[in-house]
Amino acid sequence: MRSFKHHNVYSLEEAFTLLRDYKSRARLIAGGTDLLGTLKNDIRLEYPEALINIKTIPDLNGIKEDNEGLKIGALTRLIHIVRSSVIEGKYGLLKEAAGSVGTPEIRNMGTIGGNLCQDTRCWYYRYPNQMGGRILCFRKGEGPCHAIKGDNRYHAIMGGKGCYAVCPSDIAIALTALDAELSVAHKGGERVLPITDFYQTLGHILKPDEILTKIRIPQPPDNAAQAFLKYRLRESVDFSIVSVASVITMKDGICKDTRIVLGAVAPTPFRALAAEESIRGKTLDATTAEAAAEAAVSIAKPLSMNAYKIEITKTLVKRALLSSLA
Ligand SMILES: Cc1cc2nc3c(=O)[nH]c(=O)nc-3n(C[C@H](O)[C@H](O)[C@H](O)COP(=O)(O)OP(=O)(O)OC[C@H]3O[C@@H](n4cnc5c(N)ncnc54)[C@H](O)[C@@H]3O)c2cc1C
Numbered sequence: 001m002r003s004f005k006h007h008n009v010y011s012l013e014e015a016f017t018l019l020r021d022y023k024s025r026a027r028l029i030a031g032g033t034d035l036l037g038t039l040k041n042d043i044r045l046e047y048p049e050a051l052i053n054i055k056t057i058p059d060l061n062g063i064k065e066d067n068e069g070l071k072i073g074a075l076t077r078l079i080h081i082v083r084s085s086v087i088e089g090k091y092g093l094l095k096e097a098a099g100s101v102g103t104p105e106i107r108n109m110g111t112i113g114g115n116l117c118q119d120t121r122c123w124y125y126r127y128p129n130q131m132g133g134r135i136l137c138f139r140k141g142e143g144p145c146h147a148i149k150g151d152n153r154y155h156a157i158m159g160g161k162g163c164y165a166v167c168p169s170d171i172a173i174a175l176t177a178l179d180a181e182l183s184v185a186h187k188g189g190e191r192v193l194p195i196t197d198f199y200q201t202l203g204h205i206l207k208p209d210e211i212l213t214k215i216r217i218p219q220p221p222d223n224a225a226q227a228f229l230k231y232r233l234r235e236s237v238d239f240s241i242v243s244v245a246s247v248i249t250m251k252d253g254i255c256k257d258t259r260i261v262l263g264a265v266a267p268t269p270f271r272a273l274a275a276e277e278s279i280r281g282k283t284l285d286a287t288t289a290e291a292a293a294e295a296a297v298s299i300a301k302p303l304s305m306n307a308y309k310i311e312i313t314k315t316l317v318k319r320a321l322l323s324s325l326a
Helices: 012-025 035-040 078-083 085-090 092-099 104-109 112-117 170-177 273-279 286-296 308-323
Strands: 005-008 026-029 050-053 063-066 069-073 181-186 189-194 211-218 224-231 242-251 254-263
Touching (some): 012 050, 026 035, 063 085, 069 085, 078 092, 078 104, 078 112, 085 092, 092 170, 092 224, 092 242, 112 170, 112 211, 170 224, 224 308, 242 308, 254 273, 254 286, 254 308, 273 286
Parallel strands (some): 026 050
Antiparallel strands (some): 063 069, 069 211, 181 189, 224 242, 242 254
């Protein structure tokens, strides 16, 4: 790994001052579980002069519930989300998603903010510089997306525009189903945006001088059934091949409202609006769940090696919906 300066900061103000002083030559570090790997493999064209450690800022850590819902500080570690009794109850799908991330070591160090801001896992993008030179690509601003003609078994089956890498964050999928909002601070202010506006094809939309500070989740209806299902190759530790998060509100056997979100099939969390529409106002049973599963993948355009993701997506959507009847 190349050397860099390391600054502990104790307030957002201090972090903003350093970000300004270093211009684009500094990076924020939280748990470091993603960032340090990218630096070790030297995957990007630019290398930071300094890391600004925000874990030392006291106010950005913690889980609180009030009448409006849940507030989670961006520096809250994934292990604390898994263990929180508040989250286990009303926000259970977030616990499932957090518990499925990485290994106990990753969950001990990794923060929820870092998970949402982590870099993509595309193997062309992540190719180590030490192994014959890094691979330039559309995402790095030079060259094509190599997944289009190359080995694309883990890439997007929908929504790819120039880059076919998928959003790697399981937490983003869960938070999209829970209709979360994100607070983003910059020097002198803050903006709050729905998580659906946080991602675009080439990753998150944070500017270099912005810091994700908080996640807010509205109270789900009392009777909302939630599910987070993840298909991965290695059960012990692996990123999603496909994941599905759903929140379904039933009344008198009829589906009143629903949010169904697909993970690892598109560059961003993908809200399956056609699937939601197909079951809203209907009885939920094997037939309507099957129809919703078909609708969820109706716009899929797989690449040469990843059509198998369509079948997995359909199966997970159907299972998630039927689990809400239990
Ligand atoms: C072996 C392994 C397995 C994994 N498996 C999974 C998995 O199954 N599912 C999954 O979702 N993830 C998985 N991950 C990714 C893991 O969840 C992330 O590495 C972790 O959550 C990142 O959190 P961190 O605090 O360590 O972030 P860091 O590594 O510190 O930061 C990651 C990025 O986010 C930026 N950043 C961090 N915090 C903020 C903030 N508050 N505001 C603005 N920018 C910020 C940093 O600048 C950096 O660019 C895995 C990682 C590894 C190494």
